[in-house]
Amino acid sequence: MNVLIADDEPLARTRLRELLTEIGGCRIVGEATTGKEALEQGVSVQPDLILMDIRMPTMDGLEAAFHLAALEQPPAIIFTTAYGDHALAAFEAHAVDYLLKPIRKERLESALHKLQQLNRAQLATLKQAGGGSPESRARTHLSVLLRGNLQLIPLESVIYFKADQKYVTVRHAAGQVLIEESLKDLEEEFGEHFFRIHRNALAAAAHISGLVKDHEGNCMLALQGIEELLEISRRHLPEVRKRLTKG
Amino acid sequence: MYSEMRALLSLNDKKKTGTAVKPVTDELFLPNFCGVRMVLALMVIAQLLAFVLSLGQMGSENRWKDLSLISLFIQWAALSCGAVLCLSRPWLRKLPNIQAGLLSYLLVLGVTAVMSEAAYWILQGAVMEPPLTRAWYYGFLSRNLAISAIVSAVALRYFYVQHQWKRNIESEAQARIQALQSRIRPHFLFNSLNSIASLTRSHSNEAEAAVMDLADLFRGSLREARLRVPLSEEIELCHKYLHIEKLRLGDRLQVRWELEGLPRDALLPVLTLQPLLENAIYHGLEPLAQGGEIVISGAQQQGMIHISISNPANPAAGAKTTGNRIALDNVRQRLHAFHAKRGKLIVEHSNGTHRVQISFPYLSKEP
Numbered sequence: 001m002n003v004l005i006a007d008d009e010p011l012a013r014t015r016l017r018e019l020l021t022e023i024g025g026c027r028i029v030g031e032a033t034t035g036k037e038a039l040e041q042g043v044s045v046q047p048d049l050i051l052m053d054i055r056m057p058t059m060d061g062l063e064a065a066f067h068l069a070a071l072e073q074p075p076a077i078i079f080t081t082a083y084g085d086h087a088l089a090a091f092e093a094h095a096v097d098y099l100l101k102p103i104r105k106e107r108l109e110s111a112l113h114k115l116q117q118l119n120r121a122q123l124a125t126l127k128q129a130g131g132g133s134p135e136s137r138a139r140t141h142l143s144v145l146l147r148g149n150l151q152l153i154p155l156e157s158v159i160y161f162k163a164d165q166k167y168v169t170v171r172h173a174a175g176q177v178l179i180e181e182s183l184k185d186l187e188e189e190f191g192e193h194f195f196r197i198h199r200n201a202l203a204a205a206a207h208i209s210g211l212v213k214d215h216e217g218n219c220m221l222a223l224q225g226i227e228e229l230l231e232i233s234r235r236h237l238p239e240v241r242k243r244l245t246k247g
Numbered sequence: 248m249y250s251e252m253r254a255l256l257s258l259n260d261k262k263k264t265g266t267a268v269k270p271v272t273d274e275l276f277l278p279n280f281c282g283v284r285m286v287l288a289l290m291v292i293a294q295l296l297a298f299v300l301s302l303g304q305m306g307s308e309n310r311w312k313d314l315s316l317i318s319l320f321i322q323w324a325a326l327s328c329g330a331v332l333c334l335s336r337p338w339l340r341k342l343p344n345i346q347a348g349l350l351s352y353l354l355v356l357g358v359t360a361v362m363s364e365a366a367y368w369i370l371q372g373a374v375m376e377p378p379l380t381r382a383w384y385y386g387f388l389s390r391n392l393a394i395s396a397i398v399s400a401v402a403l404r405y406f407y408v409q410h411q412w413k414r415n416i417e418s419e420a421q422a423r424i425q426a427l428q429s430r431i432r433p434h435f436l437f438n439s440l441n442s443i444a445s446l447t448r449s450h451s452n453e454a455e456a457a458v459m460d461l462a463d464l465f466r467g468s469l470r471e472a473r474l475r476v477p478l479s480e481e482i483e484l485c486h487k488y489l490h491i492e493k494l495r496l497g498d499r500l501q502v503r504w505e506l507e508g509l510p511r512d513a514l515l516p517v518l519t520l521q522p523l524l525e526n527a528i529y530h531g532l533e534p535l536a537q538g539g540e541i542v543i544s545g546a547q548q549q550g551m552i553h554i555s556i557s558n559p560a561n562p563a564a565g566a567k568t569t570g571n572r573i574a575l576d577n578v579r580q581r582l583h584a585f586h587a588k589r590g591k592l593i594v595e596h597s598n599g600t601h602r603v604q605i606s607f608p609y610l611s612k613e614p
Contacts, residue, residue, distance in 0.1 A: 009495045011442040057536040083433045083434045101438060
């Protein structure tokens with residue numbers, strides 16, 4: 001079994017490495033120190049299992065697991081954590097198991113055993129069920145699967161979301177991509193940093209540069225980093241004005 | 248047996264390492280009549296009583312004369328009572344409150360009788376028209392005793408109630424401080440134990456040192472929250488804490504100490520700095536992949552000690568996470584409890600730096 005170890009603490013990684021060596025039957029194919037690294041290596045190395053710490057810098061383990069679930073053949077995840085306040089979230093993320101630090105060798109062994117017992121079909125359902133955003137917290141990145149590669153877009157680089165039929169266009173600092181999520185869900189998750197400016201559009205508060213009127217007298221929103229102006233619907237104008245003056 | 252041993256142990260602890268604020272004891276409920284403030288209060292109350300008595304006299308011909316005579320008598324009687332209670336205080340405080348109360352009541356009545364007797368002799372010596380009779384003397388004495396009995400009973404009751412009220416306030420404040428006892432984060436505990444488990448295999452010496460540091464840190468956190476310790480001791484505890492964190496975080500944790508200008512004997516509530524450092528690491532450095540530097544600096548100005556702890560802030564999460572606020576509120580409230588308005592905690596957030604500053608008056612021994 002190919003295993004990836006993800007933990008920001010060197011000694012915690014050492015411990016897992018030593019325990020896995022003692023238990024045997026595992027090959028350590030990589031180590032990651034942040035959730036983002038775990039995600040990147042999860043895509044490039046394609047391990048069978050990731051031993052994932054929950055509290056890591058840049059991106060936490062729960063979010064990394066959420067993005068990984070989008071892969072066609074996602075790795076199985078066993079969470080490791082110091083304190084039991086994430087247990088529910090971990091099971092929502094459909095982890096195979098959840099280990100508490102300091103990690104016991106027998107406990108790790110039984111988790112690995114449990115993973116081997118699960119047949120392919122069971123694993124597949126486990127992985128497919130891993131939908132929905134992790135916990136109730138907002139993600140720090142959006143992930144898009146492009147020809148088998150997972151592309152990550154940091155949320156702070158997103159300029160706007162625009163709904164079009166079935167897809168939502170994500171315009172970000174380095175281009176644009178389509179995602180299959182509803183504008184309503186996005187607004188619920190990221191409402192703190194995004195304004196609803198139109199029935200079909202959310203704009204990032206941090207990127208707004210000002211309001212302008214076009215030649216027909218419609219109110220338009222100017223955003224930093226792009227030429228394009230976005231229409232603000234009459235219905236949303238008062239709310240947008242209020243939030244702009246408040247900020 | 249166990250609780251006795253514990254009490255003994257904590258007593259030893261106190262002797263060795265710090266001084267506690269005065270505990271609530273079953274002390275004498277009477278105020279100290281030897282103090283200037285109490286004497287002044289006694290005179291004011293005596294004068295008020297004199298006004299009441301002179302106003303109450305029916306068919307008086309010369310109110311001013313009455314008032315001056317009554318005032319003179321009552322002032323003498325009250326001050327003598329105060330003096331007697333002041334002198335007998337060392338004996339009274341050895342008695343239980345009820346006996347002390349009864350005894351001081353009898354003392355006050357005794358002093359009143361003696362003063363009445365003296366007043367009678369003085370008045371008799373003076374030229375009085377008509378001369379004072381024996382019957383007048385008995386009336387005078389019994390009236391004085393009755394007034395003294397009522398007034399001193401009311402006064403004693405008042406002192407007792409006030410004493411109880413003060414005790415309640417004190418014990419409430421102490422319960423609050425106790426409840427605010429700083430707790431070490433479970434996250435830190437379990438991660439440290441995991442590090443130690445990892446070290447035991449290859450670096451047993453480091454593992455041993457880490458276990459010792461962790462033990463000292465926990466002993467510190469189990470100490471009574473109303474304890475105050477010298478700054479040097481708190482700094483040592485912080486070093487132990489940082490030593491463990493360094494094991495976990497490696498080069499991601501950098502610390503710079505700039506506390507040269509501070510007196511090492513300055514007293515501060517136990518575990519004041521450590522939770523602030525823990526906060527700086529948990530909310531500041533840990534969420535940063537590359538880590539950063541924590542700077543602890545201090546200054547002494549006009550009898551106040553200022554210590555500030557700054558760390559690079561995590562740009563993604565706002566500074567106002569709940570855990571953060573709880574720890575800060577805890578330290579802030581304990582500084583308030585010890586130093587009232589002079590104990591302060593200020594949080595600043597600017598240019599990607601999170602800074603917490605605590606200020607408290609410089610004291611090197613318990614007041």
